[in-house]
Amino acid sequence: MSFILVSEVGPRDGLQSIKRIMPLEAKKRWIAAEAAAGVREIEVGSFVPPSLLPQMADTAELVAFARTIPNLRVVALVPNAKGAARAVEAGVHGMSIPFSMSESHSLRNVRKGHPAMLAEIAAAARIARAGGVHFAVGLSTAFGCTIEGAVPEDRVVRLAEAAVAAGAEELSLSDTTGYADPAQVRRLVRRVRAAVGAERLTTLHLHNTRGLGLANVVAGLEEGITTFDASLGGLGGCPFAPGASGNLVTEDLVLMLNAMGLKTGIDLEKLIAVRTILKEAMPDEPLYGFTPEAGPMRDYHQRIAA
Ligand code: ZN
Numbered sequence: 001m002s003f004i005l006v007s008e009v010g011p012r013d014g015l016q017s018i019k020r021i022m023p024l025e026a027k028k029r030w031i032a033a034e035a036a037a038g039v040r041e042i043e044v045g046s047f048v049p050p051s052l053l054p055q056m057a058d059t060a061e062l063v064a065f066a067r068t069i070p071n072l073r074v075v076a077l078v079p080n081a082k083g084a085a086r087a088v089e090a091g092v093h094g095m096s097i098p099f100s101m102s103e104s105h106s107l108r109n110v111r112k113g114h115p116a117m118l119a120e121i122a123a124a125a126r127i128a129r130a131g132g133v134h135f136a137v138g139l140s141t142a143f144g145c146t147i148e149g150a151v152p153e154d155r156v157v158r159l160a161e162a163a164v165a166a167g168a169e170e171l172s173l174s175d176t177t178g179y180a181d182p183a184q185v186r187r188l189v190r191r192v193r194a195a196v197g198a199e200r201l202t203t204l205h206l207h208n209t210r211g212l213g214l215a216n217v218v219a220g221l222e223e224g225i226t227t228f229d230a231s232l233g234g235l236g237g238c239p240f241a242p243g244a245s246g247n248l249v250t251e252d253l254v255l256m257l258n259a260m261g262l263k264t265g266i267d268l269e270k271l272i273a274v275r276t277i278l279k280e281a282m283p284d285e286p287l288y289g290f291t292p293e294a295g296p297m298r299d300y301h302q303r304i305a306a
Contacts, residue, residue, distance in 0.1 A: 003263045005227040006254055007041040010032055011062070012077050013247050014235030015055045016046060018285060021093050024058045026281035029279065031221060033277055034232065035269035039250075041073040043229070047083035047090075060107030060129050063090040077138075079110060084124035088131030096136040096172070099163055102145035105176075117239050118166050125167025125185030137168035138205060142188060162193045164200060167288055170231070171201050175216065176206075178209025182219035189223040192275070203227040206248050206289070208234060213248040214256055221262075233275055249289025251275075251304060 011031060015022055022030075031042055044066050045059030059076060066074040075094040078084045087095045099121060100106035103113055112120060121137060129133035141148075142156050160171055173188060185204070193201050204220045206213050206228065217228055230246035254266045275287060 002060050002226070003265070004221070004257050005041060006074065006250060006257070006264050006266060007043065007075070007203070007227055007229045008232065008250055009043040009229045009247060010041050010231035010233070010250070011236045012043040013229070014231040014233075015222035016053055017236035017246060018055070018282075020282055020283050020285065021055050024061060026277060027058070027062055030086075030232070030277045030281075031062065031066050032069060032272065033274045034271065035072045037274060038264070038266040039271070040071060040265060041075060041159045041227075043075045043077060043096075046077040047086040047095075048077075048079050048081070059087065060090040063087075063092055064067050067091055076123060079125055080120050083125035084127040084135075088127060090134050092133055094134035094136060095124075095128055096138050096139045097121055098138045098174070099159065100140045100145075100176075101151045101159055102141040102148045104147045105141050105145050108147065114162075118162055120143035121163060121168065122166040123264070126285075129167070134169060135167060136170040136172060136261060137163040137166075137193075138172045138174045139163070140174040140176045140205075142173045143175045143176055145186055146177050146183075151198035153191060155189050156188060157195045161195050161199075164196050168200070170203070171196065172205050173201065176205075178207040178212070180206065180216050181212055182215045185216045185219040186223055187221060189225060198224065201225075203229065205229040208245045208248050214252060217248065217253065217256070229274060232271075233278055234289050235285065237288075239288065245288035255290065 011027055014022050044062040046056045047059055048056055050057035065075055073093045076086050076087050076092045078097050079096045099117055145151055204225050206216050230250040230253045232250045234245035234249040236246035251272055254264055254268055257264050
């Protein structure tokens with residue numbers, strides 16, 4: 001039975017998209033409860049300046065806390081070399097830096113075009129390597145951009161090669177905007193893997209903005225992808241489209257993978273119970289996906305065992 005790694009990114013991607021600040025204690029309870037449900041990797045925050053994203057100001061404390069949980073891989077996002085140094089100092093197992101395939105998106109978000117961003121990636125990679133920390137580059141807006149529209153696949157392939165040359169140990173393809181469709185996922189995974197080697201692309205970061213998230217997961221699975229990012233309750237939504245969900249919903253992803261007979265190591269009922277922590281900490285924030293009232297499918301456990 002193949003093992004699929006479900007990487008929880010809600011404490012970073014989910015929380016950075018909403019204005020409300022989740023108290024540190026609630027974040028800790030969330031992380032501990034997910035780890036207890038069997039989640040093996042959590043992106044606990046982002047080393048951006050707190051003046052830009054006050055929601056992420058406690059990331060170093062969260063890393064220190066999460067590192068005390070056995071069998072949990074603790075990762076964080078870094079926007080630049082400065083963030084990489086803070087991540088190493090905090091003691092992460094791995095870090096990832098977003099590299100937007102859309103130059104206009106990159107300029108708007110980090111005020112850097114592609115050449116400047118590649119120089120930043122190289123500098124962050126050197127810091128990560130010196131600190132003995134795994135270094136990944138997330139190719140964001142790889143499937144399309146809200147500003148530029150279609151992003152040419154040739155460009156994604158070329159920039160993927162450039163990111164590896166700059167020091168990326170691993171890449172992920174990120175559907176930041178929820179534009180991906182299953183055929184495109186297949187094509188782009190194949191093309192990037194052909195260019196940089198299959199072992200360097202094992203992760204997809206998908207959003208469910210337009211409801212195609214799980215269909216895109218299946219396309220990724222069929223191409224041999226083994227890690228999927230997801231957010232509990234699809235927390236965060238989409239800042240550009242009120243009412244639309246954000247990341248893949250972790251519960252939905254785990255339900256599907258377990259039901260398909262793939263091994264995640266995650267207990268679905270324990271995972272669903274973690275939603276209570278989010279609801280209590282942020283009662284006004286909508287949660288998406290799985291309907292707890294419906295319960296897991298009948299004979300679900302027998303199916304997993306079969
Ligand atoms: Zn995202």
